[in-house]
Amino acid sequence: xxxxxxxxxxxxxxxxxxxxxxxxxxxxxxxxxxxxxxxxxxxxxxxxxxxxxxxxxxxxxxxxxxxxxxxxxxxxxxxxxxxxxxxxxxxxxxxxxxxxxxxxxxxxxxxxxxxxxxxxxxxxxxxxxxxxxxxxxxxxxxxxxxxxxxxxxxxxxxxxxxxxxxxxxxxxxxxxxxxxxxxxxxxxxxxxxxxxxxxxxxxxxxxxxxxxxxxxxxxxxxxxxxxxxxxxxxxxxxxxxxxxxxxxxxxxxxxxxxxxxxxxxxxxxxxxxxxxxxxxxxxxxxxxxxxxxxxxxxxxxxxxxxxxxxxxxxxxxxxxxxxxxxxxxxxxxxxxxxxxxxxxxxxxxxxxxxxxxxxxxxxxxxxxxxxxxxxxxxxxxxxxxxxxxxxxxxxxxxxxxxxxxxxxxxxxxxxxxxxxxxxxxxxxxxxxxxxxxxxxxxxxxxxxxxxxxxxxxxxxxxxxxxxxxxxxxxxxxxxxxxxxxxxxxxxxxxxxxxxxxxxxxxxxxxxxxxxxxxxxxxxxxxxxxxxxxxxxxxxxxxxxxxxxxxxxxxxxxxxxxxxxxxxxxxxxxxxxxxxxxxxxxxxxxxxxxxxxxxxxxxxxxxxxxxxxxxxxxxxxxxxxxxxxxxxxxxxxxxxxxxxxxxxxxxxxxxxxxxxxxxxxxxxxxxxxxxxxxxxxxxxxxxxxxxxxxxxxxxxxxxxxxxxxxxxxxxxxxxxxxxxxxxxxxxxx
Numbered sequence: 001x002x003x004x005x006x007x008x009x010x011x012x013x014x015x016x017x018x019x020x021x022x023x024x025x026x027x028x029x030x031x032x033x034x035x036x037x038x039x040x041x042x043x044x045x046x047x048x049x050x051x052x053x054x055x056x057x058x059x060x061x062x063x064x065x066x067x068x069x070x071x072x073x074x075x076x077x078x079x080x081x082x083x084x085x086x087x088x089x090x091x092x093x094x095x096x097x098x099x100x101x102x103x104x105x106x107x108x109x110x111x112x113x114x115x116x117x118x119x120x121x122x123x124x125x126x127x128x129x130x131x132x133x134x135x136x137x138x139x140x141x142x143x144x145x146x147x148x149x150x151x152x153x154x155x156x157x158x159x160x161x162x163x164x165x166x167x168x169x170x171x172x173x174x175x176x177x178x179x180x181x182x183x184x185x186x187x188x189x190x191x192x193x194x195x196x197x198x199x200x201x202x203x204x205x206x207x208x209x210x211x212x213x214x215x216x217x218x219x220x221x222x223x224x225x226x227x228x229x230x231x232x233x234x235x236x237x238x239x240x241x242x243x244x245x246x247x248x249x250x251x252x253x254x255x256x257x258x259x260x261x262x263x264x265x266x267x268x269x270x271x272x273x274x275x276x277x278x279x280x281x282x283x284x285x286x287x288x289x290x291x292x293x294x295x296x297x298x299x300x301x302x303x304x305x306x307x308x309x310x311x312x313x314x315x316x317x318x319x320x321x322x323x324x325x326x327x328x329x330x331x332x333x334x335x336x337x338x339x340x341x342x343x344x345x346x347x348x349x350x351x352x353x354x355x356x357x358x359x360x361x362x363x364x365x366x367x368x369x370x371x372x373x374x375x376x377x378x379x380x381x382x383x384x385x386x387x388x389x390x391x392x393x394x395x396x397x398x399x400x401x402x403x404x405x406x407x408x409x410x411x412x413x414x415x416x417x418x419x420x421x422x423x424x425x426x427x428x429x430x431x432x433x434x435x436x437x438x439x440x441x442x443x444x445x446x447x448x449x450x451x452x453x454x455x456x457x458x459x460x461x462x463x464x465x466x467x468x469x470x471x472x473x474x475x476x477x478x479x480x481x482x483x484x485x486x487x488x489x490x491x492x493x494x495x496x497x498x499x500x501x502x503x504x505x506x507x508x509x510x511x512x513x514x515x516x517x518x519x520x521x522x523x524x525x526x527x528x529x530x531x532x533x534x535x536x537x538x539x540x541x542x543x544x545x546x547x548x549x550x551x552x553x554x555x556x557x558x559x560x561x562x563x564x565x566x567x568x569x570x571x572x573x574x575x576x577x578x579x580x581x582x583x584x585x586x587x588x589x590x591x592x593x594x595x596x597x598x599x600x601x602x603x604x605x606x607x608x609x610x611x612x613x614x615x616x617x618x619x620x621x622x623x624x625x626x627x628x629x630x631x632x633x634x635x636x637x638x639x640x641x642x643x644x645x646x647x648x649x650x651x652x653x654x655x656x657x658x659x660x661x662x663x664x665x666x667x668x669x670x671x672x673x674x675x676x677x678x679x680x681x682x683x684x685x686x687x688x689x690x691x692x693x694x695x696x697x698x699x700x701x702x703x704x705x706x707x708x709x710x711x712x713x714x715x716x717x718x719x720x721x722x723x724x725x726x727x728x729x730x731x732x
Contacts (some may be wrong), residue, residue, distance in 0.1 A: 001473040010074045018090045022328045023301050023410030026092045026356075031119035033076075033098035036149035040083050040119060041095045041151035043292035044299060048084035048091070077497050079105040079251075080341050081411060083394045084140025089303045089557045092411045100129055100320025100702050101491035103441055104473030108138070108422065111438045112341040112356040112411060115143040115306040117298070118169070121351045122148050122156035126168040128649070128703030134169050135675065143274045143306055144169075146297065148281050151183060151196045158183045158196075162279050169277060179279040181268075181297060182228055186211065190238040193413070196283060197487075199294060200224065201542070203263055208297070210623045213289025215296050223682060239263055242270035256572070264304075271305035278305070297603045304408045314358040315339075316436040320371050320384060325433060327359050332407040336360030336368065338426040339435050340417070343470040345505055351469075353414045354395075355406070357427065358426050362406040362414070369432040370417065371425040386429045390416030421469040441551070443488035443710060445476050445693040447495045448516070450485065452509040460485075463506035467498055474498065481595065482516040492694055518689045519594040519724070520638040526551040529629030531581075531621035544617035546570060546578050548625045549602045555712050559586050560600040572605035574618040578603055590630035592637060592725050597713065601626065637721040638713035645679060646696065648704035653678045655699055663688035664717075683711055 018024045029037040076097040083092050094109040096102075110116065116137055120126055137144055146165050150156055162179050170177035181201055185194035198209040200220055205228070207220045220228075227451040236258065239279050240248050243266040252258055259261075270276035280301065282294035283678045307331045317325045319335055342354040343523060355362065366389045393400035406412035420426070423440075427433040451457035464487065468476045475488040502508045528549045535542040561579045572580065586596035606621070644665070648656050657667050657680060665684035673679055684692075691706065696704050716724070 017403045017405050018407055020408045020696065021407065022334065023088065023370045024090050024092065024309055024409045025115070025306050026094070026104075026309065027117055027302050027306060028094040028096060028113035028116050028410070029119055029655040030106065030130065031098050031121075031122070034118045034132045035098060035121045036077055036319040037095055037098060037119045037256050039147060039284050040147065040282055041080075041093055043282065043295050044083050044093060045082055046285060048086045059564045060569060063491045077102055077105075077493075078344070079354070083396075083411075086299045086302055090410070090683065091299070091302055099493055100614045100697060101489070101494035101497075103274070104471060104488065106435065107438055107440060108135065108341045110142070111339070112354075114309055114312045115145075115302075115317040118144060118146045120146060120148050120161065120165060121150040121153075122158065122161045123153035125164055125341065126162070129146075130699055131168055132703065138274075141274045143272055144277050145301055145305070146177070146277060146279045147270065148279065149293075149294075151283055154191060154193050158281055164638045165199055165279055172441055173233070175234070175241065176275065177277045177279060178235050179281075180301075181208075181280060181294070182231060183281050183502035184209070184224075192206075196281065196293060199281065199297065202228055203237045203260055204551045205232070205538075208288075210291060210293040210632050213224055213291065219459070235429060236263060238276065239267050239270060241488040242266070242275045243428060244269065265485065267311070268305045271301070271313065272307040273494040276444050277691050303627045306543050312487060314435075315438075317433050318436075320434050327433070329359070330408040331359055332361050332409075334359040334408065335431055335433070336362065336426065337433055337435065338362055338368075338406075340420050340422055340426065341411075343420065343422045345466055349400075349415050351416070351418055351420070352400075353417045353420050354411065355412050355414050357406050357408050359408050360428075362389065362392065362410065362412065364389055364404075367429050368426045369429045370420045371427065371434040372421060373423060373431055373434075373437050384432075386417050387416055387417050387419055406426065422472050440472050441705075442488060442707060443473055443490050443494075445489045445491055445495060446477075446515045446690060447487045447489055447498070448484045448513045449487060449499075450489045450508040450513055452511050456509050458505060459508045460510065463502050466533075467501060471498075479516075479518065481565045484513070486515065490693065492699065503655075515639050515690055517690075518642055518718075519592070519640075520597045521589055521594050522592050522596060522636050522638055523550050523552045523630070524636050526713075527629040527633035529625040529627070529632065531623065531625030531628065533617050533621040533624060540614075541612035541615040542607070542614065542620075544574070544606070544613035544614075544619065546606035546621045546625050547604050548578075548582065548622070548629060549604055550626065550629045551600050551602075553600050555598060555714070557600075559583060559596045559597065562600060562601055562602040564604055565606065569608075570603065570615070570618070571608050574608060574613060574615065575603065577615045577618035578606075578622040578625075581619035584619070585623035585626045590627055591635040594637070596626075597638070604730075623708075636715040638722060639716045639732050641683050641711045641714050642686050642706050642708040643711045644684050644689065644692075644706055646704055647673070647677055647679055647699055650676050650678055652700045652704060653680065655683075656680055656696070656704065660684060660696070660697060663692075685716075686710075 031037050068488035072407055080095045081092060094113050096106040096109040120574045148155050148161050166174040166177040183196040184198040184200055186197040188194040197211040200207050207218045280294055280297055283292055284296060314327055314329050317327045329338055337359040338355045338357040340353045341356050344352050357582060367386055370385050370387050392403040392406055393413060394403055396414055400413060403412050422650040423437050425433060425435045451460045462475050468474050473490055477486040479486055487498060502510060530547045533542055534543045563575050582601050590596055646656055660667060660682045663684050665682045667682045667683045671679040696706055
């Protein structure tokens with residue numbers, strides 16, 4: 001950083017094991033889909049000498065977006081790690097998907113990184129979801145910088161976009177979001193657009209020309225210095241305002257010329273502690289060129305201005321039974337504490353885990369303890385086991401290059417951890433520990449699936465288990481009421497990738513079927529029924545008669561059975577049989593085939609035969625009595641209602657409330673929150689919000705979030721209930 005002249009790349013293309021945390025930088029790239037993150041990663045790798053001039057590694061693949069699904073969909077769908085070396089530092093670049101459906105991969109990247117580069121397209125600007133991620137980073141004090149791409153676009157304007165970034169990201173202090181360099185433009189083309197050919201450093205007042213494909217430094221012309229004076233003065237004032245030297249502002253205002261070295265050091269400190277957010281420009285290298293515009297400046301920023309892993313406090317650590325443990329931050333000689341930030345399955349080497357080491361040193365062939373968070377509610381197997389570490393490696397595209405070790409602060413891929421899942425903690429087998437999990441969004445789009453064939457059915461369970469082990473934003477549900485296998489996803493693109501992975505990785509073909517909600521039935525009023533089961537055929541006959549009364553109960557009461565038989569009309573040994581029969585019939589339903597709930601069933605009278613009565617006969621009689629009572633009564637069809645909370649920007653509150661009303665929802669309250677947002681609370685039938693995750697994103701331009709939880713079952717409107725009964729009759 002600080003406009004270094006002609007920095008040289010480190011060793012090209014080799015997997016380097018860092019020897020000290022101070023020589024490691026972990027940076028995650030954040031930005032909306034199409035902002036140019038992956039292109040920027042490849043440009044940085046090219047400048048650092050990690051790839052050839054075609055942007056490819058030795059086997060001809062790209063360093064990022066090399067997965068077959070990413071090729072077919074033409075977008076990033078998973079977190080990828082690209083380690084490069086620069087000026088003696090190892091930089092772990094974490095490229096994240098920009099599409100909202102893959103926010104789980106983004107959160108994993110934020111967990112593994114110590115700083116973030118926000119990539120903003122000069123052609124598209126800053127979207128709402130990127131602002132929300134910025135706020136998340138601000139909440140935890142993560143250092144950030146901004147990279148403006150797509151400067152070659154006809155409508156691109158660096159100055160305008162810099163102001164846009166200051167407005168979007170500098171709500172508390174716009175003067176903390178300022179450019180370090182200004183772009184230099186070449187001769188206008190036929191369309192009148194002048195391409196960006198170089199940069200001029202505001203602090204060093206040096207010109208960096210990339211027009212030849214190599215970075216060439218020179219003195220700016222006399223006519224260029226006045227053009228940067230205002231921007232330079234504002235940058236200096238912004239740096240001094242964040243300086244830890246309280247005398248610096250007085251000296252500057254007194255007319256003293258602050259030397260370049262002092263300003264560069266203060267800038268680096270302010271960036272590292274998340275108080276100043278520099279804006280830079282970048283563009284990929286032209287064909288055959290070695291360096292893309294602004295890539296050297298970015299690498300200098302990362303190595304000089306971003307914090308080392310030593311400066312980051314480790315997440316909270318406990319023993320598996322919840323006792324807090326104090327672990328010294330980023331000590332290579334400390335107890336082993338590492339976390340699986342991503343899990344993938346390779347058809348040749350099996351499960352591969354991307355691991356961030358927070359304490360200690362991870363070595364091949366060591367036996368470690370794997371502690372999970374018990375996400376059994378999301379379809380994960382509970383696990384707390386010892387496993388042997390396989391080979392350690394650094395990924396370059398599809399290649400895995402061997403590492404001898406991985407110290408605290410570094411990242412590595414670990415092979416053959418067969419039980420480890422994303423979010424698990426690795427620790428010493430004789431000192432098991434557990435790291436506090438990072439926050440993951442709830443998957444709220446249901447995808448009901450069934451095996452395409454018997455052969456697929458045999459492999460489905462294992463394939464689904466691997467999917468949820470890789471992706472904690474996915475939830476697997478085996479619904480015992482609707483008898484459906486439901487994969488809960490974050491959106492349609494997330495669901496498409498899940499289906500594609502089932503097919504291509506695990507050889508499982510599935511069919512998507514309509515998702516069913518769990519309906520119920522109940523009595524609208526009191527009713528009575530008589531069950532008569534009398535049959536005579538050779539040998540013992542069957543004889544059982546019982547009379548019952550059914551009455552509705554308050555919501556949530558379940559099934560209550562009451563015995564009011566007097567005089568032994570039904571022998572005592574057969575009363576449990578009657579109860580078993582009516583409960584079995586209630587579970588099967590009495591009108592449309594949905595479970596009966598919230599009723600009291602009272603056994604009033606009956607008859608028995610000394611020889612022909614039996615347990616089975618009274619079970620049948622009880623079921624017949626309940627069916628007769630239902631035939632004489634009005635039955636309510638009950639639907640599940642969810643409590644829905646929507647966090648939405650004030651501009652979209654009206655549209656959201658109107659949409660909820662159109663879904664038969666009842667808005668029960670609103671609450672103003674910080675950041676120009678409103679929390680909307682509503683109760684909505686679950687059958688109306690099956691696709692709400694998709695529809696809300698469209699309605700709010702990706703800026704709203706919602707949660708849902710089961711509230712209760714309540715009667716369905718008569719016209720809708722009748723349509724549901726007609727469907728049931730047609731299906732039968």
